[in-house]
Amino acid sequence: MKIHRILTPLIAALALAFALPATAQNAADEVLLTMQKAFRKGDRAQLAALLPQASGHPLEPWAAYWELRARLEEASEDEVQAFFRRWQGSYVEDRLRNDWLLILGQRRDWQRFADTLPAFRMRDDRDVRCYALLVEHLEGHAPADAGAQVLANWQAQRRSSDGCARAAAQLLADGRIRPIDVWRKARLGAESSRVAQAREAVQVVAPELLAQMGQALAAPTKYLTLGSGGKGTAAKGKGAKRKVAPVHREAQTQPSELVTLALVRLAMSNYTGAARLLGDTWSGHLSAEQRNWVWGAIGRQAALSLSMDAMAYFAKVTREADLSDDMLAWKARAALRAGDWKQVARGIDAMDEATRADSTWVYWRARALLAGQPSPEERARAQALYARIAGTSGFYEQLALEETGAHIAVPAPPAPPTAEEKAAARANPGLNRGLYAILIGLRGEGVREWNYSTNLHTPGGMNDRELLAAAEFACAQEVWDRCINTSERTKGFIDVRQRFPMPFHDAVLRRTREIGLDAAYVYGLVRQESRFIMDARSHVGASGLMQVMPATARWTAKKIGLEGFSTDQLNDQDTNIAIGTAYLKLALDDFDDSLPLAAAAYNAGPGRPRAWRNGPVLEAAIWAENVPFNETRDYVKKVLANTVNYAAILTGQPQSLKERLGKIGPRDAQRPEREPDLP
The missing domain is CATH 1.10.530.10 (Lysozyme)
Known part of the structure; x- marks a missing residue:
């Protein structure tokens, strides 16, 4: 790949100042590109052989990171600490510290974990957060909401995770979280076809049920119709009218949470069959909370299918607080489709605070207030909600702005970056490394470098004026994604030239x-x-x-x-x-x-x-x-x-x-x- 731009002097922090010819492919860049491929293949020998050739290159920190990360499990503490010192303040230093903290957590080396954590700047790894909460819990000074924090991080993860699962197991054993909270994690895994997640949760809360759980998720219809010949008698089609065979009395001894998992799993592919089995057979076997969750899952699948039956399923839920925010979102959407503004409001009001604050639900809550014959107080509340989100930046922000009587116009531009602000951006080592990596074909690495350097939570993080200058730097190099994304982070003003460029x-x-x-x-x-x-x-x-x-x-x-x-x-x-x-x-x-x-x-x-x-x-x-x-x-x-x-x-x-x-x-x-x- 050819470098198509002459960069400003690069890597000021490393006292390098050079520019590459626009038409030449630098041989040292080829070394970096080859090392990236070797890292992805796990070729330690090639990484070690090529590392000396990357010496002095503006992206040498990445070469050093790839070589050490590939063998980090066997690396000594001295090697790791030497890397931290050598690349202090850089993205790769913090990236390796993240990796090292995960290894220390997996080793249960809590003392070294606690010693390493304070220098970790990004703090964006959910497993590291869970390990940190676990360490605080073991030391007796965890925050009062440690259980809620662990659950929030765990439930947000899409893959299996040692850190959050280990923390959840400990806090469950010590009474800081409830079994039902762990079962909800299992249900979320079943709903999203992430069986490994469901297995991880069941391993924490009821390991003796793992074998049955596998049966419940692999063949939910068979599991739910145990005793009827194992042929799976739930209706197979959404419009099917097949009668469900009675379930053998012995089947009613199946653990209610596994029945819940099986019904949820079945609902993903055949929500009418799940509804029939729940209503005809299993309703009395489940708790009110379990029934509500399953009806919520069924209602969501009906809403996803754009079925007008969705609201009938949601009507069977006796307490909205038992539903996940995703179910509540689909209840609100189905209610919008049905024109049922009262249920739109109920669905939104039951969401957690962070979800309700999203501009989507702020806008529709305001619309619900104005449906029918609103009182003056309701009109005032709706206008306050519109005003809260009104702007030009997004879909619902624009709709809310129009509800206030305004139209979408070009905002007044900010004062352009000063010469000093531009010079500071051009001299920023991380920004230069980011642009350099992107322009030679290491886009993923370059984006991470760039984002790290502009993040307010890291050393050198940027305020609005600095972000404006950084965006201008990216625009000048025609790296439009960094130009746009960086400009979008300014809070006090909008530069439409940066946010909405018109190349070509x-x-x-x-x-x-x-x-x-x-x-x-x-x-x-x-x-x-x-x-x-x-x-x-x-x-x-x-x-x-x-x-x-x-x-x-x-x-x-x-x-x-x-x-x-x-x-x-x-x-x-x-x-x-x-x-x-x-x-x-x-x-x-x-x-x-x-x-x-x-x-x-x-x-x-x-x-x-x-x-x-x-x-x-x-x-x-x-x-x-x-x-x-x-x-x-x-x-x-x-x-x-x-x-x-x-x-x-x-x-x-x-x-x-x-x-x-x-x-x-x-x-x-x-x-x-x-x-x-x-x-």
Whole structure:
């Protein structure tokens, strides 16, 4: 990969000042790129052999980190401490300290863990947090809410974790957390198909039930119909009417928590079958809390399927406090879809404080207050909620701003960075290492370096003015994702040039004029798709600025008559823009110029939003909030919010998000689809 920019003097802290030729691939950079590959393969011998060749390179700290991290389990304390001293204050020093703390925790070496922890600056590893709480508990000075902190960290983890599981086991044994709290962790694992997480929780709370738990999760229908021949008699289809065979009396001795796990697991694939088994057979075997959780899981799955039965399932819950925040969110979404504002309010009010504070639920709580015939007090409360989140930064912030009577306009710019502020950013070692790594192809490492250097919780963390200058530094190097993300962190002002840049301006405007497409919509989509990274490639193979899939690109190229197209052209700026905008225009045509539907089609494929639009005619904001895919739901809202901001910039006029939303409902059955073969 070629370095495509001449950097300012790099690594001031290491007293290095140099710039690489724009067209040359430095041999030392190849050493770093090779070492990264060796680290990923676990090739210790190659790492050790190449390390001397990285001496003096601006990214030498990474080379040293990879070499030591690969053998950290066998490294001596002296080696580790020498690394900390050598790279003091850098990201890799703190990264290795994080790794070392995890190893010390796994070894139960609590004294060295306690000695090492105070110097750990990031404090963002949940396992380290749990180990730290465990050490405090063992020493007798844990905070009063240590159990709640351990549970919060553990439940937020998506993978098995020694630290939080070990802390939970100790606090459970000592009465600082309850068995039900651990069982809830097991349920969350069962719901998300993370069997290892569920197993980890059951190992903590009831290890004697592990074998049965495996049966309950592997074959929930069979487990729940024990004694009926083992054929699994729960209805297999969502609309099936099969009768459930009676469960043998001996089956009622199955532990109620395992029955709960099995019902939750079954609900993920067959919520009607789970509902039938719960209602007909197992309801009396479970506690009220367990029944509520299972009905919540069933209701959520019905809501995810956009079924109008969802609210009937949620109505069986006797206490909302027994539900997870995710279940409550889907109750609120299903209630929005059903137009039941009272239940929207109940679902939101039962969420924990942090979830209720999210702009999504602040906005919908205000809307619920204004439904029907609100009192003056309710109107005042709603306006206060709108005012709390109103702004230009996001989807619900923009909607709330419009509810206050304003429109989305370009904010007044801050004073530009001074010469001194720019010089400080250019001299920052971490920022230089970050940009250097990104520009030679070590994007992951560069992003971590950059983020660490701009984080307020680390040495050299930045205030608003410093963030503005750092963003300007990234913008000047055309590293647009760091430019945007850094600028988004300023609290006291908004620099729209940084937050909403318009690279390739002439090419985009020329192309959109040619095909009759709104340039603001294209920019809003590209900003979300790739952050303007030309060589971006997603985990599913989408490429370039507009993140076009190869099969879609071939279809679109044929459709627009682009001769001689091959998918290796997708990283070419003009070709990517031509293909991406053409497909977006075809999607808009197919979905009656609905911006939300076309954005959903661009992200999830057109087949899904064709199905998602069926049902009642809805405000587009309600429709978007009910999109079943988390990624697509977030994507649609961000693309539309971006679009409004870009429109304000391009036109110089105040804009309305509401006017771009409209309503969404089933396609007119009398009108054929314009592009039935749209992939």
